[in-house]
Amino acid sequence: MSERLYINADEAKITYREFARVDMQMYDGRVFTDLEPRRLFPLSGLTKYITLIDRDMKEVAIIRDLDHILPESRQALEKCLDEYYMIPKITAILDRKEKNGLLKYKVDTNYGIREFDIRNRHSDIKNLYDGRVLFRDSDDNRYEIPDITKLDKKSWLKINIDL
Amino acid sequence: MDDAKPLINKAMPDDARGWVESQLCDGEKVLFAVVGDLSLFEKYDACTLIVTNRRAVIVDKNHENGFFSAVFSDVEKVNVKRMYGNARMNFKMKSGEEVTVFRYTYAVAELCDVAAAFIEAVSRGEDIDEQLEIVSAAYEKKMRVCPKCGRTLIRPGAECIKCQSKGKIISKLFKYVKPQGALLIIALIMSMMSTALALLPPSLTQRLVDDVLPNKKEGDLITIVLILLGSYIIGTLLNASRGYMLRIAGDRIVRYMRNDVYEKAQHLPMKFYDKTSTGSVINRISGDTNNLQAFALRISQEIIVQLFMLVGIVIIMFLKDWKLSLLALCPVPIVVLGAKYFSRKIAPFYRRIWKRWAAVSSVLTDTIPCVRVVKSFAGEKRATERFKKYNDEWYKVDVSSAKITTTFPAIVSFVITCGSLLIWGVGGTWVIKGFGGLTPGLLVAFLSYVSMFYGPINFFAYLSDSYQGALSSAERVLDILDAEPEPDFGHGNCPEKIEGKIEFRNVNFSFDRAKKTLSDINLTIEPGDIVGIVGTTGSGKSTLINLLMRFYDNYDGEILLDGQNIKDIDMGYYRSKIGYVQQEPMMFSDTIFNNIAYGVPDAHIEQVINAADVANAHDFIILQPDGYDSMLGERGVGLSGGERQRISIARAVLKNPSILVFDEATASVDSETENQIQEAIERLIYGRTTIMIAHRLSTLRKANKIVVVDKGRIIECGSHDELMALKGKFYRLIQIQSMSEQVRQQKEEEHFE
Ligand SMILES: Nc1ncnc2c1ncn2[C@@H]1O[C@H](COP(=O)(O)OP(=O)(O)OP(=O)(O)O)[C@@H](O)[C@H]1O
Numbered sequence: 001m002s003e004r005l006y007i008n009a010d011e012a013k014i015t016y017r018e019f020a021r022v023d024m025q026m027y028d029g030r031v032f033t034d035l036e037p038r039r040l041f042p043l044s045g046l047t048k049y050i051t052l053i054d055r056d057m058k059e060v061a062i063i064r065d066l067d068h069i070l071p072e073s074r075q076a077l078e079k080c081l082d083e084y085y086m087i088p089k090i091t092a093i094l095d096r097k098e099k100n101g102l103l104k105y106k107v108d109t110n111y112g113i114r115e116f117d118i119r120n121r122h123s124d125i126k127n128l129y130d131g132r133v134l135f136r137d138s139d140d141n142r143y144e145i146p147d148i149t150k151l152d153k154k155s156w157l158k159i160n161i162d163l
Numbered sequence: 164m165d166d167a168k169p170l171i172n173k174a175m176p177d178d179a180r181g182w183v184e185s186q187l188c189d190g191e192k193v194l195f196a197v198v199g200d201l202s203l204f205e206k207y208d209a210c211t212l213i214v215t216n217r218r219a220v221i222v223d224k225n226h227e228n229g230f231f232s233a234v235f236s237d238v239e240k241v242n243v244k245r246m247y248g249n250a251r252m253n254f255k256m257k258s259g260e261e262v263t264v265f266r267y268t269y270a271v272a273e274l275c276d277v278a279a280a281f282i283e284a285v286s287r288g289e290d291i292d293e294q295l296e297i298v299s300a301a302y303e304k305k306m307r308v309c310p311k312c313g314r315t316l317i318r319p320g321a322e323c324i325k326c327q328s329k330g331k332i333i334s335k336l337f338k339y340v341k342p343q344g345a346l347l348i349i350a351l352i353m354s355m356m357s358t359a360l361a362l363l364p365p366s367l368t369q370r371l372v373d374d375v376l377p378n379k380k381e382g383d384l385i386t387i388v389l390i391l392l393g394s395y396i397i398g399t400l401l402n403a404s405r406g407y408m409l410r411i412a413g414d415r416i417v418r419y420m421r422n423d424v425y426e427k428a429q430h431l432p433m434k435f436y437d438k439t440s441t442g443s444v445i446n447r448i449s450g451d452t453n454n455l456q457a458f459a460l461r462i463s464q465e466i467i468v469q470l471f472m473l474v475g476i477v478i479i480m481f482l483k484d485w486k487l488s489l490l491a492l493c494p495v496p497i498v499v500l501g502a503k504y505f506s507r508k509i510a511p512f513y514r515r516i517w518k519r520w521a522a523v524s525s526v527l528t529d530t531i532p533c534v535r536v537v538k539s540f541a542g543e544k545r546a547t548e549r550f551k552k553y554n555d556e557w558y559k560v561d562v563s564s565a566k567i568t569t570t571f572p573a574i575v576s577f578v579i580t581c582g583s584l585l586i587w588g589v590g591g592t593w594v595i596k597g598f599g600g601l602t603p604g605l606l607v608a609f610l611s612y613v614s615m616f617y618g619p620i621n622f623f624a625y626l627s628d629s630y631q632g633a634l635s636s637a638e639r640v641l642d643i644l645d646a647e648p649e650p651d652f653g654h655g656n657c658p659e660k661i662e663g664k665i666e667f668r669n670v671n672f673s674f675d676r677a678k679k680t681l682s683d684i685n686l687t688i689e690p691g692d693i694v695g696i697v698g699t700t701g702s703g704k705s706t707l708i709n710l711l712m713r714f715y716d717n718y719d720g721e722i723l724l725d726g727q728n729i730k731d732i733d734m735g736y737y738r739s740k741i742g743y744v745q746q747e748p749m750m751f752s753d754t755i756f757n758n759i760a761y762g763v764p765d766a767h768i769e770q771v772i773n774a775a776d777v778a779n780a781h782d783f784i785i786l787q788p789d790g791y792d793s794m795l796g797e798r799g800v801g802l803s804g805g806e807r808q809r810i811s812i813a814r815a816v817l818k819n820p821s822i823l824v825f826d827e828a829t830a831s832v833d834s835e836t837e838n839q840i841q842e843a844i845e846r847l848i849y850g851r852t853t854i855m856i857a858h859r860l861s862t863l864r865k866a867n868k869i870v871v872v873d874k875g876r877i878i879e880c881g882s883h884d885e886l887m888a889l890k891g892k893f894y895r896l897i898q899i900q901s902m903s904e905q906v907r908q909q910k911e912e913e914h915f916e
Pocket residue numbers: 437674675680698699700701702703704705706707746
């Protein structure tokens with residue numbers, strides 16, 4: 001097993017390529033092209049531990065923390081991650097109905113208004129201890145409420161039943 | 164096909180319709196369209212992929228002019244990339260340029276996959292009509308949903324099990340209550356009688372106070388006391404026997420319900436267990452059924468009794484003194500309104516308490532069986548802490564609900580006491596002033612009625628509370644009772660002889676939409692073939708077998724046995740014909756004998772011994788002090804890994820199956836035992852179709868066909884020699900393994916020197 005390449009700070013310059021992929025040029029001259037950034041902790045750590053995977057699905061490097069790398073690199077990576085991970089943030093709950101054993105939600109998100117179905121409130125709605133609430137709809141799409149305590153009262157009353 | 168309407172997943176949005184109306188050329192027509200839900204720049208928006216007989220068009224405002232169009236002949240490849248919660252479609256043009264043309268969420272990902280394959284195939288010059296058939300099959304599957312709840316139906320026109328059985332919870336419970344009808348009715352009559360009896364004493368005390376005591380009628384006193392005694396005795400007898408009957412009825416209800424839930428749980432598909440924790444299933448079977456039983460009794464008995472009592476008391480009160488009665492009714496509205504408010508407050512708590520409790524029990528079911536791991540990593544403290552954390556969460560929610568559940572009754576009883584004070588005050592004044600002919604006896608009797616009267620009021624006030632609790636229990640029990648069982652449409656179809664020809668045709672499968680586990684599996688296994696499946700770990704080998712075993716049935720394509728779709732064969736029969744040795748051998752906490760005989764409970768002792776012998780298990784079993792009677796601990800504790808594996812081989816052998824499947828059956832035994840087992844297997848597999856998954860390629864020396872799986876695809880398939888000649892993945896695997904084998908031998912030789 002070769003030594004894992006960790007990127008800590010400014011030893012690499014990362015540039016956006018296309019289709020949510022990047023190229024990386026190392027300070028020591030090494031060049032890696034066509035890499036796909038992915039989060040190692042998509043739920044719990046949004047800016048930490050980003051892995052870069054090449055075309056053969058092999059990991060090339062891990063970035064420890066986006067906050068510590070070059071701002072341009074960070075921008076490029078964030079652009080990719082934003083494209084790759086689509087977890088709409090729910091800003092308001094417009095409607096919640098129970099029909100035929102399905103929960104029908106209508107929500108406002110940072111992607112616009114969306115309606116979706118939840119099959120099973122026990123397994124498809126999770127509230128984490130940090131106040132986040134994660135949803136998985138009947139199509140396996142994800143949504144999240146970033147902070148349940150910041151939700152307006154009306155929305156809160158609607159979702160309260162399912163928590 | 165000419166006038167066929169274009170296939171579409173939902174109504175076409177205006178801009179797409181506009182495009183169709185204005186831009187179609189002569190002779191061009193729309194074949195199918197996918198209405199998506201995302202725009203290129205990540206906003207929810209209805210964008211559309213339209214495929215005509217000449218080109219593919221994507222209508223999205225973010226494209227120049229509002230659409231992107233590509234003639235098939237310009238397209239070289241269509242790349243579909245599934246990301247997280249969304250996916251994109253890229254066209255790679257013959258000019259070398261690659262563009263993202265369409266984005267969508269998982270909601271339409273399946274259709275887009277098919278569309279991409281269509282565009283690519285047609286660009287390659289394949290027949291449009293043939294390709295369109297595949298597309299239309301995909302549409303049909305997608306559209307095969309229950310019109311009510313949107314769940315995918317198993318086949319077109321099938322009744323949706325979820326909706327069909329969706330009735331009122333009460334009527335579902337009634338199914339369990341009904342058989343106890345006679346008992347319940349007798350109990351009901353008894354309680355009506357005892358209620359009626361309970362209404363008697365206050366009237367008698369009224370006579371005592373107003374007539375017997377002031378007029379010193381000793382004879383009447385004794386009569387009345389005796390009557391009262393008699394009524395108490397009868398009341399007590401009635402109540403005791405009623406309690407006994409209700410207990411029996413209740414126990415029967417919960418017994419049948421538990422049996423049903425357990426039976427149903429056995430028939431649920433693997434999919435259910437992938438998502439549901441054991442703890443929560445156990446909770447439902449043990450706790451929730453109890454809640455429901457209590458509730459069923461409540462609504463079948465108490466409601467009627469309490470109502471009867473309420474009406475009786477109100478009538479008596481009004482007959483005795485209507486003015487006082489009106490006074491007594493004053494606090495009722497407060498209590499009723501309060502109860503309404505209360506039940507709204509408490510409803511979410513029941514679910515939350517249960518969820519927390521389920522979390523606690525899932526820690527239990529998770530860590531207690533893993534206690535070895537816990538100990539070996541000195542994790543006792545962490546395990547305790549984790550348990551404490553969840554238990555504390557439960558505690559917090561329970562306590563916060565306790566505030567509500569205890570405050571409310573206190574307030575109610577306060578209001579009620581105030582009500583009786585009111586009657587004392589007003590009624591007392593009336594007695595003193597001699598107003599309206601109110602006597603002291605009547606006042607005393609009235610007060611006892613009032614105190615009885617609040618019993619039912621309180622009951623009805625709390626009814627919604629217990630209803631809420633029962634409702635969430637019911638929901639969880641029905642979650643199991645109503646869940647779709649593994650479909651068995653071929654029930655009763657048991658082909659007489661199984662040759663053992665297995666075919667996978669265009670099988671695609673994913674556990675969830677985020678990741679495809681098997682893609683384009685096409686494989687034919689002839690009767691009597693010995694097929695080895697190799698591939699890196701996680702490549703999908705066991706999943707392939709899972710599909711063959713019908714543990715998951717939501718795959719695309721079909722799997723045939725002797726030319727019949729396996730979904731059309733009786734499931735129990737089908738599985739009984741396959742001897743499956745799992746990767747992780749699972750044992751029951753039972754004797755070794757029963758573990759081997761699990762699949763054939765009526766097997767003859769010698770058959771079992773024989774099977775054990777074939778699996779090379781007999782030799783170690785005879786050395787156990789208790790021999791075949793040795794009790795195994797949970798999941799086979801007490802046996803080594805290799806011993807467990809041999810028992811599970813014996814179990815499969817005993818079934819005398821037509822098809823044998825070994826998933827890493829010899830992974831945890833030494834080379835010598837492996838050789839022995841191999842020989843045993845070789846004896847056994849004679850004439851049977853056999854599938855062997857193996858990491859150690861030496862295991863596969865008998866295989867006449869080897870399938871190499873990589874990342875969910877079959878990348879190589881053929882005989883050992885063919886694959887060696889191919890010099891592909893298999894060749895490399897062999898080289899690596901024989902290399903490490905050589906190294907090992909060298910090492911061993913060195914040691915001997
Ligand atoms: N129940 C499940 N739910 C979701 N994903 C699963 C499930 N079971 C397996 N997988 C995934 O499917 C893929 C294939 O798994 P599978 O068990 O078929 O591998 P395998 O080829 O048998 O590997 P091994 O040689 O290690 O046994 C893996 O990536 C695995 O993570």
